[in-house]
Amino acid sequence: MTDQHSDPILQSSATRKNQTPHALVIDDERHWQTIVGEILTDLGFKVTALSAPPAEVSAYQLAILDVSLDPTETGNRAGLSVCDRLAELGTPCVILSGLPEADLADEMAQRPNVLQWMSKESFRREALIDLIRRQPGLLQPEGPHIIIVEDDTQWRAIYVDILEDAGYALHTAASYAEARGWLQRMEFALAIVDLHLISSAAPQDNRDGFWLLRAAHQRGLPTIVVSALGVPEDVDRAYDEFGVFAFVEKEGFDRRTFRNLVAEAIQVQPSDFKAVPPAALAAIEQRTERQLADLTERERDVLALLVEGCTNRIIAERLGVSSNTVKKHVDHIFQKLEVSSRAGAVAVALRAGAGTSH
Numbered sequence: 555m556t557d558q559h560s561d562p563i564l565q566s567s568a569t570r571k572n573q574t575p576h577a578l579v580i581d582d583e584r585h586w587q588t589i590v591g592e593i594l595t596d597l598g599f600k601v602t603a604l605s606a607p608p609a610e611v612s613a614y615q616l617a618i619l620d621v622s623l624d625p626t627e628t629g630n631r632a633g634l635s636v637c638d639r640l641a642e643l644g645t646p647c648v649i650l651s652g653l654p655e656a657d658l659a660d661e662m663a664q665r666p667n668v669l670q671w672m673s674k675e676s677f678r679r680e681a682l683i684d685l686i687r688r689q690p691g692l693l694q695p696e697g698p699h700i701i702i703v704e705d706d707t708q709w710r711a712i713y714v715d716i717l718e719d720a721g722y723a724l725h726t727a728a729s730y731a732e733a734r735g736w737l738q739r740m741e742f743a744l745a746i747v748d749l750h751l752i753s754s755a756a757p758q759d760n761r762d763g764f765w766l767l768r769a770a771h772q773r774g775l776p777t778i779v780v781s782a783l784g785v786p787e788d789v790d791r792a793y794d795e796f797g798v799f800a801f802v803e804k805e806g807f808d809r810r811t812f813r814n815l816v817a818e819a820i821q822v823q824p825s826d827f828k829a830v831p832p833a834a835l836a837a838i839e840q841r842t843e844r845q846l847a848d849l850t851e852r853e854r855d856v857l858a859l860l861v862e863g864c865t866n867r868i869i870a871e872r873l874g875v876s877s878n879t880v881k882k883h884v885d886h887i888f889q890k891l892e893v894s895s896r897a898g899a900v901a902v903a904l905r906a907g908a909g910t911s912h
Contacts, residue, residue: 575692576613579603580633581620581650586674590618590650593682596725598693607636614645616692618682621651621658634661641667646689648682650674680739697721698743698820703733703766705751709780709804713746716813730762737769744799744819745770749781749788761788761904767796776819780804780812787902842902848890856883860896861903 577599579590587603594601599616602608606623617640623632637647647667651658652674662671670685686692700717704710705728714724725740727733729751736742747770749763763781770777776799779792784803792798799819802812849857852873859869866880873880884896891902 574598574600575615576600576602578608578611578614578617578619580607580617580623580636581605582623582625583620586620586650589679590682593679594618594686596723597683597686598723607632611636611639611645612643614640616686616689617645617647618650619647621649621653631661634665637665637668641665646692648672648685650677650682697723699723699725699740700744700746700816700820701733701736701740701742702726703728703730703745703747703751703763704780705729705748709748712809716809717816720813720817722816730765733766734769737773737775742775744816745775745777746816747777747779747781749779749783749792761900764791764796764904767792767798771796778802778815778819780807845891845902849887853883853887853890856880857887857899857903860884860887861900 575598577594579587579594579601581587581590581603582605584605587605591601591603594616602614611617617636619633619637621633622630624630633649633651637649640647645667646669647665648669649658649662649671651671658671662668669689672682697720700722702710702713702724704713704726710726717724725736725742727736733745733747745766747763747766749761751762751766761783763779767777767779777796779798779801780803781788781801782804784801784805789801792801800815802815846854855873856869859872864872866877866884869880870877884899887899891899
């Protein structure tokens, strides 16, 4: 049996600890424990996820239960037994099962504490969220919503440790795609973004965080960048092109300063958000296009492989040239793009959507 509350990243942060509602998740499939646990955590619940019925059920304000908790036992209905125990306490339950609805219709009708039956086969995250939010008195009032875009679990835990007691509702994402989905579904008061995120296109030297900065900027969402990639090109681009509220380097990270910085950023109103004027953005894009146009065809090939995270040796092997030749191409790319590092060259390429194929 596992208690997800022991994982600091899964701890509730939408409310203060003494106000946090407690949810019970029982499912013999660990991946469903994780899926449901993350949803409930984002809604502000402390979550206990188990594979079998607990001895005590009085501590919970909500339960998400599978019906069959032993796939080797035909007709197992252990989840419904837990539901009956919770009914005596008036605890609402959601049944999330892989069994056909027709097989459970009569049993669901006999249990008034069942809010809804949901099929695993057609499960929709938004449907469960909406169901829970519609229950009066179940959720505590939430503080400002903050999205944390960071693929390092230790850093996510640091943010939770610093911010959870301040009443913020924290939501985490490990990739641009995941974070972009959060921005599509919810309104946020602040984004905390790392520049180097999980990326299949450029796993060693990506700048996917810049795509998130663009999406946040378009929404007028204040953003704090916390990154180990504090090269001048990245810092200038974050401020000049996307108007970030602050850029914090991980190497000199200070918890108290960061907490105060978050509080200041939360106070930023849309009317105060210093968006980069469209004319300035257009000028930046035109300059980038001119820089890329100055590259030779071979330099474009090299830049595409830099975006993929290839070393000079690998680039030489892929293009059938010597490492010294590659080095010369890289130096020319730096000069033409007005950057001083591979990271800066990759950032320019990603900014223009270039260098992803060759």
